[in-house]
Amino acid sequence: MSHEPEHTHDQPAQPPQGGAKGLKKLMFVSLGVLVLLNVLIQVPHPHFDLEKLPGFWALFGLIVAVVLGKLAKGAAHTFLGKDEDYYEKRG
Amino acid sequence: MTEFVHPTIFFVISALLVWALPGKLGRWVPPVAALLAVLSVLTMQQGVHTQLQYLGLTLTVGRVDQLSLVFAHVFAIQAVIGFIYALHVDDKWQHMAACMYIAGAFGCTFAGDYVTLFICWELMSVSSTFLVWLRRVPASTNAGIRYFLFHTLGGLLLLAGLLLRYKALGTFAFEAANPHAVNLYDILIMLGFCVNAAVIPLHAWLPDAYPEATVTGAVFMSAFTTKTAVYVLLRGFSGFEILGIMGTLMTLYGVFYATIENNARRILAYHIVSQVGYMVAGIGVGTAMTIDGACAHAYAHILYKGLLFMGAGTLLYAAGTAKLSELGGLFKRLPWAFFWYMIAAVSISGFPLFSGFVSKTMTITGAAEAHHTWLAVGMEIAAVGTFLSVGIKLPYFAWFSKPDPGMPLNPVPRNMYIAMAMGGLLCFYIGIQPEFLYKLLPHPVEYVPYTSWHVLQSLLLLGFTGLGFYLLRHKLKPEAKLNLDFDYFYRLVAQGFMVICRYILEKLDNWWTEFYARVGLKGMLKIAGGSAWFDKAAIDGVVDGTAINVRRVGEGATLAQTGRLQDYLAAAAILGLLIFGLVWFLR
Numbered sequence: 001m002s003h004e005p006e007h008t009h010d011q012p013a014q015p016p017q018g019g020a021k022g023l024k025k026l027m028f029v030s031l032g033v034l035v036l037l038n039v040l041i042q043v044p045h046p047h048f049d050l051e052k053l054p055g056f057w058a059l060f061g062l063i064v065a066v067v068l069g070k071l072a073k074g075a076a077h078t079f080l081g082k083d084e085d086y087y088e089k090r091g
Numbered sequence: 092m093t094e095f096v097h098p099t100i101f102f103v104i105s106a107l108l109v110w111a112l113p114g115k116l117g118r119w120v121p122p123v124a125a126l127l128a129v130l131s132v133l134t135m136q137q138g139v140h141t142q143l144q145y146l147g148l149t150l151t152v153g154r155v156d157q158l159s160l161v162f163a164h165v166f167a168i169q170a171v172i173g174f175i176y177a178l179h180v181d182d183k184w185q186h187m188a189a190c191m192y193i194a195g196a197f198g199c200t201f202a203g204d205y206v207t208l209f210i211c212w213e214l215m216s217v218s219s220t221f222l223v224w225l226r227r228v229p230a231s232t233n234a235g236i237r238y239f240l241f242h243t244l245g246g247l248l249l250l251a252g253l254l255l256r257y258k259a260l261g262t263f264a265f266e267a268a269n270p271h272a273v274n275l276y277d278i279l280i281m282l283g284f285c286v287n288a289a290v291i292p293l294h295a296w297l298p299d300a301y302p303e304a305t306v307t308g309a310v311f312m313s314a315f316t317t318k319t320a321v322y323v324l325l326r327g328f329s330g331f332e333i334l335g336i337m338g339t340l341m342t343l344y345g346v347f348y349a350t351i352e353n354n355a356r357r358i359l360a361y362h363i364v365s366q367v368g369y370m371v372a373g374i375g376v377g378t379a380m381t382i383d384g385a386c387a388h389a390y391a392h393i394l395y396k397g398l399l400f401m402g403a404g405t406l407l408y409a410a411g412t413a414k415l416s417e418l419g420g421l422f423k424r425l426p427w428a429f430f431w432y433m434i435a436a437v438s439i440s441g442f443p444l445f446s447g448f449v450s451k452t453m454t455i456t457g458a459a460e461a462h463h464t465w466l467a468v469g470m471e472i473a474a475v476g477t478f479l480s481v482g483i484k485l486p487y488f489a490w491f492s493k494p495d496p497g498m499p500l501n502p503v504p505r506n507m508y509i510a511m512a513m514g515g516l517l518c519f520y521i522g523i524q525p526e527f528l529y530k531l532l533p534h535p536v537e538y539v540p541y542t543s544w545h546v547l548q549s550l551l552l553l554g555f556t557g558l559g560f561y562l563l564r565h566k567l568k569p570e571a572k573l574n575l576d577f578d579y580f581y582r583l584v585a586q587g588f589m590v591i592c593r594y595i596l597e598k599l600d601n602w603w604t605e606f607y608a609r610v611g612l613k614g615m616l617k618i619a620g621g622s623a624w625f626d627k628a629a630i631d632g633v634v635d636g637t638a639i640n641v642r643r644v645g646e647g648a649t650l651a652q653t654g655r656l657q658d659y660l661a662a663a664a665i666l667g668l669l670i671f672g673l674v675w676f677l678r
Contacts, residue, residue: 031554038551041543047459047467057551064475065559069567072350080351081572087582 034058095140095153097201098128098167099211102194106187114183121186122178125170128197132163139203148263151203157533158386159200162322164531165390166196168517169314169397176401176510177307188221189311196315200322204263205253205280208323212249212287216242217664219316222308223300231303238300241581245286245293252279265323270330270377281328287320288371289364290337291344295578297363298348302356302413306404309356313400314393317363321370321389328374329382335375335458339469341368346476348576353569355403355413355485359396362481365473366392366439372470373454378461379534384454386532391446391521395438398514399481402432405507406489409500415488415569420495428503429490431511436486438518440478441549446518448549449525449540456538475556482553483560488569 038054046052083089105124109117137160140153170193180186191214198211216239223235255276257263268277282293289297297317301309328334345365352358366388373385405428407413410421422429438445441452451474459467521528529536560567 027557031558034547034551034554037547041547043548044542044544047464055551057548058555060471061475061552061555062559064472065479065556066563068347068350068472068476068479069559069563072347073566075347076351076570076572076574080574081570082575084571084573086573086575 031058094136094138095155096131096135097141097153098131098163098197099152099194099201101125101127101131102170102190102197106190106194109183109186109190114181117183118178118180118186121190122171122174124190125167125174125193128167128170132160132167135160145206148204148206150207151264152198152207153201154203155201157531158322158326161386161390161531161533162318163197163200165393166193166200166315166318169393172394172397172510172513173307173311173314175513176310176404176507178506179504180305180307182225184221185225185305185308188218188225189308191218192222192311192315196319199319203265205249205256205265206263208265209246209249209253212319213246214664215316215319216246219308219312222312223304225308226303226305228303231305234300234303237578237581238296240585241296242286245283247283248279248286249283252276252281252283255279265326267329268327268331270328270332273331277328281324281331284320284324284327285337287316288324288367289317289320289341290334290371291341291364292577292580294341294344294364295576295581298352298357298360298576299578301360301363302354306408310397310400310404313359313363313396317367318389318393321367321374321385324371324374325382325385330377331375333375334371335377335463335466336372338368338370338372338375339466339473341365341371342470342473343476344368346473346480348574349480350476350484350567351570351572351574352480353415353571355406355415355418355489356400357413358480358485359399359403362399362439362477363396365477366396368473369451369454369470372458372466376458376461376463376466378457380457380460380538381454383529383532383534383536383538384450384457387450387528388447388454390528390531391438391450391518394514394521395435395446395518398431398435398511398518399439401507401511401514402428402435403485405503405511408507409503410498411501414571415485416571417496418489419493420491421500422490423495424500425490425503427508428511429486431508431515432486434515434518436482438522440482440553441474442553443522443541443546443549444519445522446528448522448545449528452540452545452549453536453538471552475552475559478553478556479560483557484567484569487560487564 035055035058038058042054043051050056101124102121105120108120111117112120135155137155137157139151140155141151143150143152173189174186177186177189195211195213195215195218198214199208202208202211220235220239220242223231223238253263253276256274259274259276268280286293286296301312304312324334342365345361345363345368349358349361349365352361369388370385370392373381373388403413405425406418406421409425409428410418412418434445438447441447451470455467455470455474458470525540529538
């Protein structure tokens with residue numbers, strides 16, 4: 001039920017140097033540990049059923065962050081984003 | 092000894108002293124006044140204190156209860172921090188505007204009736220406009236005018252509401268409205284409050300004006316305007332369900348825009364909309380727990396939002412820009428600004444050990460326990476967005492992400508760092524000692540923030556938000572763009588008004604002028620012929636003397652008429668205060 005596999009082998013964008021690489025690994029490991037902990041520590045008073053799933057809030061955070069980023073940027077690129085002097089030009 | 096000294100007095104006197112004393116000395120007065128305000132808040136007794144007779148009404152200017160005390164407490168502390176942050180500022184007008192602004196905020200906090208509230212409300216609106224204008228660049232002049240116009244609209248809604256309410260109930264007393272019997276005047280008053288609370292779609296003044304304010308002015312404004320509005324909504328409109336929904340929408344709306352904004356201070360401004368959303372939602376749900384949550388969140392928010400604005404203000408002060416597309420790679424040269432900014436960033440994101448954790452989760456849990464599950468989920472989504480944009484995106488693109496652009500940096504005065512350290516330490520202190528905050532709240536607190544589940548849930552949520560940012564880090568790169576918001580529609584209304592003036596009113600005016608010239612003047616000439624005799628014979632002698640005097644006054648007045656709205660407004664405000672002062676002393 002846990003979701004570690006989807007982030008442990010992530011695609012590297014720029015090859016980071018030694019220290020940064022170690023830090024990155026540490027971050028991924030701690031994310032995995034958090035999800036494992038969720039198997040042990042369960043929600044005491046769930047407000048809805050899905051919440052009982054171990055790793056639910058991890059998946060929630062990841063999905064919301066990605067969807068929000070994509071949606072907002074999409075909106076900015078289609079109809080919200082204008083040149084910085086948009087209002088001055090319109091007068 | 093004394094039960095109640097109104098903190099407003101300290102700030103009004105301090106504004107006068109700043110004006111009268113030489114600049115370098117005058118700057119030290121406001122922080123001292125703020126310290127005195129802290130002292131007076133800590134020692135004041137609960138109850139109804141000062142009552143004044145004004146315009147034949149009894150005004151209650153000193154109502155002290157648990158609710159007003161929470162807000163007064165944090166207002167006073169943030170005033171101290173803000174004035175220390177502003178200690179290097181040379182411009183005495185900025186200090187005076189800030190003093191009068193905070194004086195207004197305290198006035199609202201202790202107001203027991205709508206008239207007092209309205210007067211202080213308008214004082215805040217006028218003086219905060221000056222905090223925008225005094226940056227003295229064309230962009231801030233324009234933004235300040237838009238800001239002022241919109242707040243005037245809010246003030247008029249409030250005024251209309253309170254007058255109608257007086258007609259219906261015969262009292263100006265500021266008490267809670269009944270959510271089950273809503274009248275038109277309640278709606279008008281609530282709308283007036285909602286303008287200042289930046290409830291969407293009435294919010295666009297905030298991200299429009301705050302990024303254009305002075306570096307230090309924005310720190311003050313982030314603390315007082317919206318939180319005074321939260322306070323009056325708490326007092327007047329708890330349990331109004333619509334606020335629960337609007338508040339949750341605000342939390343989402345703010346983070347959505349913050350995700351795409353480029354200007355650091357505008358990102359933070361959108362996060363005020365988002366964070367105030369939590370408070371408004373708590374007010375709307377209206378249970379003891381969410382009311383406490385709203386108060387606690389307002390308290391924590393004022394401290395960390397002030398600190399965020401101080402951090403971003405330091406970037407602007409040092410680098411001359413707050414645009415993320417022009418910043419980056421500044422960690423080596425501004426490490427302490429980064430450090431204190433991050434304390435505020437983890438606080439607003441609700442990391443365990445920091446202040447947001449003990450207040451935000453209270454509102455969310457409260458909403459969920461009141462069976463508003465959807466509102467709770469909405470607020471969790473916003474929590475993700477908060478960490479994404481304020482906690483990671485802004486600092487990553489300002490301090491890292493690319494090599495140092497090598498721009499020359501203005502040296503940052505030490506007092507700015509001292510103020511940031513004060514704010515940062517308080518955020519941490521509240522995070523580890525939530526009892527300090529909880530015992531100030533209006534209802535007894537049963538909520539325990541540090542359970543293993545709350546901590547784990549927060550870490551899961553925030554940790555995987557970080558992973559989301561890591562995956563999207565190239566896509567989220569800030570762009571030098573303007574993002575349309577509701578002010579687009581405000582501007583359309585303004586343009587429509589201009590069109591009406593230009594084409595319809597001008598026509599009417601021309602027509603009337605013509606009519607007057609043909610019909611009116613002839614008649615008048617006839618009458619004039621008759622009266623000319625009397626005039627020549629008797630009145631000339633008397634009037635001539637007066638006329639000369641009138642002309643003298645006129646010449647004096649021409650000097651004062653500079654044709655700038657700012658000047659008129661300042662003159663009107665000063666005149667108003669003088670009249671108020673006179674009435675006060677002569678009563």
